Amino acid sequence: QVQLVESGGGLVAAGGSLRLSCAASVLRSIFSRSAMGWYRQAPGKQRELVADISSDGSTAYADSVKGRFTISRDNVKNTVYLQMNSLKPEDTAVYYCKIDFGFREVWGQGTLVTVSS
Numbered sequence: 205q206v207q208l209v210e211s212g213g214g215l216v217a218a219g220g221s222l223r224l225s226c227a228a229s230v231l232r233s234i235f236s237r238s239a240m241g242w243y244r245q246a247p248g249k250q251r252e253l254v255a256d257i258s259s260d261g262s263t264a265y266a267d268s269v270k271g272r273f274t275i276s277r278d279n280v281k282n283t284v285y286l287q288m289n290s291l292k293p294e295d296t297a298v299y300y301c302k303i304d305f306g307f308r309e310v311w312g313q314g315t316l317v318t319v320s321s
Contacts, residue, residue, distance in 0.1 A: 205229075206228065206229060206230050206303070206310045207228070207229040207310075207312075208226050208227070208228050208229075208301050208302070208303060208310060208311065208312035208313075209226065209227050209229075209312060209313075210224060210225065210226045210299065210300070210301055210312045210313065210314060210315040211224070211225050211226075211227075211315060212224040212225050212315060213299060213315030213316045213317045214316075214317070214318070215318045215319075215320065216291055216317070216318070216319055216320070217319070217320050218291060218292055218293055218319055218320065218321050219290060219291065220291050220319075221287070221288060221289045221290075221291065222288050222291065222317060223285060223286065223287050223288070224242065224285065224286040224288070224299055224301075224315060224317075225283055225284075225285055226240070226242075226283060226284045226285075226286075226301030226312055227281070227282060227283045228240075228282045228283070228284075228303055229282075230282060230303070232279065232280070232282060234305070235279060235282040235303070236259060236279040237259050238259060238303050238304055238305050238306075239256060239257065239258045239259060239303075239304040240256065240257050240275075240277055240284040240301065240302065240303055240304070241253060241254075241255065241256035241257070241301065241302045241304065242254040242255050242256070242275060242284070242286045242299060242300070242301055242302075243299070243300045243301075243302060244295075244297035244298065244299045244300070244317075245297055245298050245300070245314075246294075246296060246297040246298075247297075249297075251300070252266065253266055254266055254269055254273065254275075254286065254299070255269065255273055255274075255275035255286060256275065257275045257276070257277050257284065261277070263275050268294075269288075269295075272288065272289050272290045272291075273286060273287065273288050273289070274286070274287040274289075275287075284301060286299070286301075288317070291317075291319045292319060293319045293320070293321045294319075295317060295319050296317060296318050296319050297316075297317060298314040298315070298316050298317075299314060299315050299316075299317055300312050300313075300314045
């Protein structure tokens with residue numbers, strides 16, 4: 205059973221930083237070949253893509269976070285990170301990570317990020 209465990213969420217003042225982590229309980233060889241993504245869902249809104257990173261390290265970001273967030277991965281630790289800087293109140297949401305095996309996706313349980321103004 206594949207599991208993703210997110211951590212690092214919390215309460216931060218506007219302008220602050222947080223780093224989210226997502227650890228995957230899969231074989232290292234499988235993790236390194238899988239795409240990973242961070243999504244978020246704010247109250248009353250649909251879940252949206254924040255950033256993703258492919259197996260070769262290529263990254264993509266939502267326009268709203270470009271220049272402020274950085275996604276990275278550690279294929280030894282089976283972990284994907286989301287470094288969030290210059291946080292804004294509108295970044296408040298539950299953040300989820302996802303692993304994409306190509307034929308199947310698995311989601312984490314989410315971690316809450318609250319940015320106070």
